[in-house]
Amino acid sequence: MSNKVSKEACPVNKSVIKSLEFVINNAFRKIFATKSCNIANECILMFNCSVYDMVLRRKSKFLNKLEHSENTLCKMFQNNMQVELSELSELYCT
Numbered sequence: 001m002s003n004k005v006s007k008e009a010c011p012v013n014k015s016v017i018k019s020l021e022f023v024i025n026n027a028f029r030k031i032f033a034t035k036s037c038n039i040a041n042e043c044i045l046m047f048n049c050s051v052y053d054m055v056l057r058r059k060s061k062f063l064n065k066l067e068h069s070e071n072t073l074c075k076m077f078q079n080n081m082q083v084e085l086s087e088l089s090e091l092y093c094t
Contacts, residue, residue, distance in 0.1 A: 012055050020051040060088045 028040040028049075044050055066074050067081045074081075 012059075017051055017055060024049060024051055056088055056091060060085060063088070 024044060025037060025040045028043050028047075029035065029037070032039065032043055034040060063081050063085050067078055067085065069075075
């Protein structure tokens with residue numbers, strides 16, 4: 001099983017996102033040899049490495065695949081997927 005499939009199967013809550021952001025922020029501070037969190041955050045945005053955005057994109061991609069699946073079980077939950085996708089698009093577009 002690939003790492004991509006297992007990631008989508010795991011729920012990601014706010015505390016997990018904060019923990020991942022902390023790790024990414026520290027890595028960028030070391031890479032750019034700075035102690036400033038603001039500089040690291042700006043670099044994270046410039047390199048498109050925001051954990052929150054990445055989670056939204058991956059979740060959206062996963063739900064799109066499920067929504068267009070021919071699987072009967074997936075079709076049963078198609079309305080739920082559409083609602084969640086619309087909520088994600090509102091979050092991502094704002």
